[in-house]
Amino acid sequence: MAKIHEVAQAAGVSISTVSYALSGKRPVSAATRARIEAAAQALDYAPNAGARMLAGRRTHILALTEPLRPDTHAPTHMAFVLASSIAARRNDYDVLLLTDEQASAGMRRVATSGLADGIIVLDVAPDDERVELARRIDLPTAFVGVPDDSEGLMCVDLDFERAAGDAVDKLVTAGHQVIGLVGHAPSAYQLSNFPPRVRDGYSAAAQAAGVRAEFRMLEGEGDVQTLARRAAGELLDAGATGILLHCHDTAHAAVLSEVHDRGLEVPQDVSIISVGSTFDTGAFATPLSAYPLVPKLSCDLAVELLVQSLSGEPPEPGVRLIAPTYLDNGSVATPRAAR
Amino acid sequence: MAKIHEVAQAAGVSISTVSYALSGKRPVSAATRARIEAAAQALDYAPNAGARMLAGRRTHILALTEPLRPDTHAPTHMAFVLASSIAARRNDYDVLLLTDEQASAGMRRVATSGLADGIIVLDVAPDDERVELARRIDLPTAFVGVPDDSEGLMCVDLDFERAAGDAVDKLVTAGHQVIGLVGHAPSAYQLSNFPPRVRDGYSAAAQAAGVRAEFRMLEGEGDVQTLARRAAGELLDAGATGILLHCHDTAHAAVLSEVHDRGLEVPQDVSIISVGSTFDTGAFATPLSAYPLVPKLSCDLAVELLVQSLSGEPPEPGVRLIAPTYLDNGSVATPRAAR
DNA sequence: TTGAAAGCGGTACCAG
């Protein structure tokens, strides 16, 4: 816990020179800079966080709000938290975690006490209460996810509609005439913002392509495995030869089991594409091609937007959709019927 | 972002009186206190975080270090993060997340810059690099988990040995003569601190009770389900009538499937107890009795220790083991053989 | 019970 004053003394310069040398905000001769850096090193000096906040009017902290609901999918969530944290650190920001409590209370507190320079909003709900709050406070705020009403907000997300649409096109191009989508549990379509977007992108693309498109959510009694197998079974029974998966990894595995148990081969008998998954779709017994959801891309951009907001030339508000990319693991082929 | 000065003006008092009235560190007449609180309310005042840190020599922030490794079990981890966060907030502390980077770098940074008042260490490895660092820095640090060398550290954890031992006794008392333990993957016995403790408590108690005790890790090729089924199968083949489970929920479910597929009933044919699980063991098709691991208990205590360290009378260093409690879901009974 | 004022440890402006 050395102080700037001690560093200055050790280096034989004034404290302002130390400050400038270390921040680089003013040119300092190479020689003195070297002495200062050596002294700082030797004393294990780091500017006091509180003093820096107060004098510099900058906390070097980003707040991360994530209302950990009982139903949040932990692995996905963790991936986003980690990606945000890494992006923040890369820009020399620390991350303050806002979890419990009525989501907005934390945001408000951080804003009024000046504890953070900006806010990253994770796990965005369609009608998120943090939307209105973000408009009211004057802290730059970036949403990772797109709420229903995104007017005036900075939002970043995968272009789920297009990911689903591209996936449909991929199947159609391969010759599939009947396709299916295995989705999340019905509740996810209320609580999260992206499952509906996948569904809609899927339907629109299918309609545009003139193919028959079935859709099943993980609905009813039983565990995820059972529901996923049933959903997949129904799609296959309906004649689907191409299937899109927008669900958790457990459900993916269950669908593959169902397909396998029916004596069907991927991709010879049925083609499968995973859409918007954060896990490794190449790790299943049958590797799956995918239009993955990459947390790093979203979080990097979110942090970048915040940093830029703090730099003087704030970026335009608006929704930034990240173009989906195809990850080919060989699970798509022309169906037998079309050969 | 109102300042104390404005509140003072609005209430017609000096800023020091405002400070005291709001912090309660000095008696203030009821009348003036009321005026001050009203003014603060009206202005939406909150003390500036930086100024408060600087002047008060207290950040009101606790750092949380959690080296999110690729193999960390997200749901369990999230439960601990959430519990820590809630405990911290209850004590009026915010939480700073230290994830990426060489775990210790974050701790060191926080310590030298005075960004936090204390540190909570999660996901403790047997030979954790943060142990040595914790001894060197002068920030109060609480470990949730027990490293191999805990000399001079404050550690909090479930008494896993005793949980396993109690579970063994429970089975033995019910009349089981051959018991088994399904554990984690072998790697977990290197990377985490508690699987070995469960294993050891299990062996010791079994030996003391004079019963035959088998042990299987989730070892070999294949997915968790397969490995868990095989492990359970081997235990049953070995004649085990009572089984302890110390593994993830997926493995639990797989063991139950294996038992069921063999036409065995719980608890009539085989008794099962889950040890050290953070998920709801009552939610399986066959509800399981358990000696659960309760994040809230550990994290509450960890935060309490930190708060106390900051209060003037620092608690003794040492390992605090939380006594296990039995959660009866009816999955234990006297085996047929003993009836 | 209340007020005045001296810091807390930096940042950044104003001079030189």
Place this chain on the structure above:
DNA sequence: CTGGTACCGCTTTCAA
């Protein structure tokens, strides 16, 4: 290229 110094907003001692 380098120094001196006026704040940043709050906590807390010293006086009244």
